[in-house]
Amino acid sequence: MIEFLSPGPDSRAELISSIAEAEDRELIEPESRKMLEGVIRMADLTAGDAMVAAPRMDLLSIDAPYEQLLYSVIKTAHSRFPVYEDSRDNIIGILMAKDLLKVQRAPEINLRALLRPAVFVPESKGLNELLRDFRTNRNHLAIVIDEFGNTAGLITIEDVLEEIVGEIEDEFDEKDGESDIYTLADGSQRVAGDTLISVVNQAFDTSLPDDAFDTIGGLVAHQIGHVPRRGESAEFGGLVFSAMLTRGGTVRWFKVTRATADELDTTG
Numbered sequence: 112m113i114e115f116l117s118p119g120p121d122s123r124a125e126l127i128s129s130i131a132e133a134e135d136r137e138l139i140e141p142e143s144r145k146m147l148e149g150v151i152r153m154a155d156l157t158a159g160d161a162m163v164a165a166p167r168m169d170l171l172s173i174d175a176p177y178e179q180l181l182y183s184v185i186k187t188a189h190s191r192f193p194v195y196e197d198s199r200d201n202i203i204g205i206l207m208a209k210d211l212l213k214v215q216r217a218p219e220i221n222l223r224a225l226l227r228p229a230v231f232v233p234e235s236k237g238l239n240e241l242l243r244d245f246r247t248n249r250n251h252l253a254i255v256i257d258e259f260g261n262t263a264g265l266i267t268i269e270d271v272l273e274e275i276v277g278e279i280e281d282e283f284d285e286k287d288g289e290s291d292i293y294t295l296a297d298g299s300q301r302v303a304g305d306t307l308i309s310v311v312n313q314a315f316d317t318s319l320p321d322d323a324f325d326t327i328g329g330l331v332a333h334q335i336g337h338v339p340r341r342g343e344s345a346e347f348g349g350l351v352f353s354a355m356l357t358r359g360g361t362v363r364w365f366k367v368t369r370a371t372a373d374e375l376d377t378t379g
Contacts, residue, residue: 127151149275158241159234161274162255162264167342170195171206173222177214184208186297191252193265194226200262202229202254229254234263242271295366301355304328304362319348328362338362346370
């Protein structure tokens with residue numbers, strides 16, 4: 112009788128709508144509603160939906176000299192790196208950035224001895240199952256392969272969790288309230304996606320248009336026709352904008368450099 116008078120949701124869409132109504136009635140907090148929706152939506156997502164595609168993966172070569180490895184680690188600021196031999200498709204293990212300190216102290220150490228086993232998952236693997244595997248096996252990164260066994264991309268436990276909770280802030284994401292533009296170790300600039308275009312123009316002495324969009328993230332997305340994914344770049348106005356960190360369908364941080372003469376010739 113209760114079910115007849117007040118039937119429950121018959122689909123995920125109805126369930127999500129019910130959760131939204133619960134928020135409107137102040138039965139749950141907005142953040143709780145977002146998390147519940149994330150859990151429901153994640154049931155339909157696979158590793159291929161949340162991965163960083165292969166062309167945008169930051170990889171290390173097993174044959175690279177120590178100085179080059181260290182430069183790559185500092186430049187990208189990742190804590191884990193897939194390591195390949197001969198070709199980017201041949202992933203032979205995972206290197207923890209902190210393990211490079213061992214090579215610095217003892218150069219005779221063979222880098223291969225520091226590699227940790229790589230975990231491979233198919234593109235079709237569900238995020239629910241992948242999260243369970245991450246927790247059980249205490250892995251934080253997996254290499255995603257396509258139906259032909261080629262490397263399709265990589266996915267981290269943070270990528271999976273953010274499908275539930277949204278953007279996860281860490282020390283890399285912090286703003287100090289004074290500026291949205293920071294100088295990186297290689298001399299390039301790190302610019303927050305919500306930085307006003309007028310602020311970017313002032314910092315880089317450029318004349319990017321600010322009549323249709325207020326933030327640099329909106330302008331970049333408009334220029335390339337979609338919100339860029341991590342590692343994707345766009346060049347205009349004499350600057351190159353590379354998406355460093357994406358969260359919740361927006362770019363959190365761009366790496367911004369001056370366009371080289373070759374890039375200007377190509378785009379021109």
